[in-house]
Amino acid sequence: MPIASASYELLADFLRAEIGLQLGDGRRYLVEHRLNPLIIRSGCDDLEELVTRLVMRQDPELVQAVIDAMVTSETSFFREPATFDLLRTRVIPRLFEQRQGRALRIWSGAAASGQEAYSVAMLLLDRFPSLARTAHILATDVSLRMVQRTRLGWYSALEVERGMPRPLVQRYLAPERDGYQIRPELAALVSARQMNLAKPWQMLGTFDLVFLRNILIYFPPEMKALIASQLLHHLSPGSVLVMAPSESLPDPKGYFVPVVATEPHVLRFNGG
Numbered sequence: 348m349p350i351a352s353a354s355y356e357l358l359a360d361f362l363r364a365e366i367g368l369q370l371g372d373g374r375r376y377l378v379e380h381r382l383n384p385l386i387i388r389s390g391c392d393d394l395e396e397l398v399t400r401l402v403m404r405q406d407p408e409l410v411q412a413v414i415d416a417m418v419t420s421e422t423s424f425f426r427e428p429a430t431f432d433l434l435r436t437r438v439i440p441r442l443f444e445q446r447q448g449r450a451l452r453i454w455s456g457a458a459a460s461g462q463e464a465y466s467v468a469m470l471l472l473d474r475f476p477s478l479a480r481t482a483h484i485l486a487t488d489v490s491l492r493m494v495q496r497t498r499l500g501w502y503s504a505l506e507v508e509r510g511m512p513r514p515l516v517q518r519y520l521a522p523e524r525d526g527y528q529i530r531p532e533l534a535a536l537v538s539a540r541q542m543n544l545a546k547p548w549q550m551l552g553t554f555d556l557v558f559l560r561n562i563l564i565y566f567p568p569e570m571k572a573l574i575a576s577q578l579l580h581h582l583s584p585g586s587v588l589v590m591a592p593s594e595s596l597p598d599p600k601g602y603f604v605p606v607v608a609t610e611p612h613v614l615r616f617n618g619g
Contacts, residue, residue: 348379348383348386348393348394349375349379349394350375350378350379350382350394350395350398351394351395354394354395354398354399355375355378357398357399357402358370358378358398358401358402359371360402361398361401361402362414362417363567365410365414365543365545366414366418366489366543366544366545367544367545367565367566367567367570367573367574368417368418368565368566369565369566369567369570378394378417379394381416381417382394382397382413382416382417384416385397385409385412385413385416388412389406389409389412397409397413401413411491414489414490414491415490415491415492415493418488418489418490418493419565420459420460420488420490420493421459421561422458422459422460422461422462422463422561423462423506423509423510424462424465424466424506424507424509424510424511425466425510425511425512426462426463426466426510426560426561427560427591427592428510429610430560430589430610430612430613431466431470433606433607433610433613434467434470434556434589435470435474437606437607438556438587438606438613439470439471439474439475439478439556441585442478442555442556442585442587443475443478445585446478446555450481450482450483451471451478451481451482451483451555451556452482452483452485452552452553452554452555452556453467453482453483453484453485453554453555453556453557453558454484454485454487454551454554454556454557454558454581455467455484455485455486455487455558456487456542456544456557456558456559456562457487457488457489457544457558457559457560457561457562458486458487458488458493458494458497458539459488459490459493460493460496460497460502461486461493461496461497461500461537461539462502462506462510463486463558463560464484464485464486464497464537464539465500465519465529465533465537466510467484467556467558468482468484468533468536468537469515469519469533471536472519472532472533472536473515473518479536482536483536483538484536484537484538485537485538485539485540485551485554486537486538486539486540487539487540487541487542488539488541488542489541489542489543489544489545490541491541494539494540494541497537497539498539500528500529500534501523501524501526501527501528501529502520502526502527502529503525503526503527504525504526504527506526507520507526507527518530519532519533520533544562544574545566545570545573547577548577548580548581551581552581553581553582553583553586554581554582554586555583555585555586555587556586556587556589557578557581557582557586557587557588557589558589559574559578559588559589559590559594559596560589560590560591560594561591561594563590563591563594563595563596564591564593564594568597571596571597572597574596575596575597575598578596579602579616582616583616583618584616584617584618585615585616586615586616587606587613587614587615587616588603588613588614588615588616589612589613589614590612590613590614591612592610592612593612594612595611595612596614601617602616602617602618603615603616603617604617
């Protein structure tokens with residue numbers, strides 16, 4: 348069912364205000380494809396009624412269902428291997444040196460279904476077991492459905508085979524129901540909760556390593572600036588920010604410097 352122009356604009360304004368998502372032009376097919384299945388489930392007659400109910404914000408379940416449908420949750424284990432190589436060889440060894448007995452705190456800020464967080468947990472357990480014993484990895488996402496998937500810790504064979512080295516599969520995942528279940532020693536390192544990056548960040552604390560990968564590209568400039576300003580309060584000198592190779596964060600005062608010149612999306616925070 349096609350969506351009228353007025354409803355499309357209302358939806359775009361809602362998503363931008365609520366979760367910072369910049370819908371842009373030429374995305375009508377995507378909207379129709381993702382929201383049409385919600386028409387019957389929500390008891391609406393068409394997309395126009397669904398959008399009207401949405402912007403009135405009187406149905407929290409509908410708001411969450413639309414957010415779950417509209418966010419892109421593409422991820423995989425050990426996505427962008429060069430980044431994980433840099434973590435293994437340069438980033439985590441330096442964090443190990445500077446932590447001075449503190450527990451390592453890591454945040455996956457757009458975790459989707461959790462593969463990123465579990466990949467980092469595997470890296471710690473496999474290469475830095477002394478760090479892993481006290482490390483804590485927080486996985487957050489605006490999609491409640493994705494948070495629930497992270498907590499469940501079950502992945503299909505296809506999801507696992509996309510990026511996981513076989514030895515790590517055998518060590519940290521257990522075959523179950525035509526897929527794999529994260530083993531308890533890995534799950535113990537990761538906690539997951541819902542969080543909207545477009546709203547004030549609360550009860551986070553300070554992190555040594557932050558992942559904001561493949562999420563900033565969906566935000567307009569003013570939202571990127573807001574995220575950058577909030578992020579400063581959750582880092583300490585020497586903390587590391589990891590983005591996707593195609594992403595950047597506003598840094599007019601030069602608080603961040605690349606860990607290595609060839610990977611400008613992996614940045615060390617020098618304080619602010």
